[in-house]
Amino acid sequence: MTTATIPIQTGLPKEYMGLSASEWQARIAQAKATLGQDLLILGHHYQRDEVIQFADLTGDSFKLARLAAQNTTAKYIVFCGVHFMAETADILTGPEQVVVLPDLNAGCSMADMANPDQVDECWETVTDVFGGTTVPITYVNSAAVLKAFCGRHGGAVCTSSNARKILTWALAQGERVLFFPDEHLGRNTALDMGMTDKELVVYNQQTGQFEWLPGQTPQHVKVILWKGFCSVHQRFNVAQVEALRKQYPEIQVLVHPECNHDVVAAADMFGSTEYIIAQVEAAKPGTVWAIGTEVNLVHRLAKQHPEQTILSLNPIVCPCTTMSRISPEHLTWALESLCRGEVVNQIQVPSEVAEFAKLALDKMLTIA
Ligand code: SF4
Structure with a gap:
């Protein structure tokens, strides 16, 4: 498998550094007006308020993947999110559509916990130890080359919105699933489906070893969990x-399935980012929430619902630092460059990777 190299963001041109809020507000609005229907800005819910205010459409990874696939008219899709999301948008949009990530350093530490060499090594080990049919499933938070791995081996992509459906499908295709890169989404979904701890085994990609439970054998295992978080x-x-x-x-405790299982078990509800938003929107005035997910979203929900009390489960939690890389200054630079006819920070997945990654993404979109 070939390893895709993610380019590193070079510094912003001097003229964009230190823009005041009123300057970037006016310049982004002007650039949006100039680009008109040629431009679509997609914004992930974890983006900061200064950036997400400019998004034409917002969503979690699954919703944004669907929205990208549905849009056939925008010439430029500017993705205010992280690298794997922009790659997904590039795979799902037409060849003439250009996807731009305003800061190339907006990655995802979880996605970086699985690389192609490690996945190849794991696949060989799984084949040796288990035999039979294993179906690979990757969380959307992964590089395109790993989505392509799943496409090549009869697997699929999943998001936190549809992990249960995808796991159910995968277990009907084979004897077990290799789930990467998030151990916790895999564990929380499998246990919620009624599996037991003994049916899950962790694969440690650092050591190349399985972390067997006492008395556990390969015959017990339905889901192999990559040790990522x-x-x-x-x-x-x-x-x-x-x-x-x-x-x-x-208080109602509502958490994301990327949390550890003991936190999910102690909560009242768990679900994807869109699920979390839907619960708050449907709640009665006076409801008190502790929400365990990215803090930009929690603070935004608190502002949008002053009739409820909405707290972060961790009062001192920091925002996702890679999501926060997308700044209004980077957005101004990306948009004004497009206005000048210059494409900066285009995300282009090589066609031989995109072909198989699309198989795995299309599988998800069909099943979910
Ligand atoms: S919150 Fe940030 S680090 Fe965590 S999975 Fe999302 S993008 Fe990756």
Whole structure:
């Protein structure tokens, strides 16, 4: 498998550094007006307010993938999100559509926890140890080359919105699933589907070893979990749940499935970013929430719903640093460059990778 190299962002041109808020507000609005229907700005919910205000459409990874696939008219799709999302948009849009990521350093630490060489090594080990048919499933938070791996081997992509459906489908295709790169989404989904701990085994990509439970054998295993995690969702713990329950006995704890299973088990509800938003939107005035997900979204929900009390499960949590790389200055630069007819930071997945990655993405879009 070939490893795609992610280019590193060079510095912004001097004229874009230190723009005041009123300057970038006016210049982004002007650039949007100039580009008109040729431009579509997609914004992930974890983006900061200064950036997401300019998005034409917002969503979580699944919704944005669908929106990108549906849009056939915009010449330029500017993705305010992270690298793997822009790659997905490039794969799902037409060859004449250009996808731009305003800062190339907007990556994802979880996606970086699985690389093609590690996945190849794991696949060989899984074949040796288990035999039979294993179906590879990658969380959308992964490089395009790993989505292509799944496409080549009869697997699919999933997001946190549809992991249950995709796992159910995959287990009907083979004897077990190799799920990467997020251990926690895989574990939380599998346990929610009624599997037991004994049916799950962790594969440690650093050591190339399985982490067997006492008495567990390959015959027990239905899902092999890659030992990856989200550095943002790892910051939530059960002590925070207990402390907030003491302070607010009526509190509803709502967390994302990238959290550890003990946090999910201690919560009242768990689900994707879109699920979290839907729960808050449907709640009665006076509802008190502790939400365990990226803090930009939690603060935005609190502002949008002053009739409810919305707290971050971790009061001192930081935003996702890679999502935060997309700044209004970078957005101004990307848009004004397009106005001048110059494409900067285009995300282009090589065709031999895109072909198979699209198979795995299309599988997800069909099943989900
Ligand atoms: S919140 Fe976690 S999974 Fe999402 S982009 Fe940031 S590091 Fe990656």
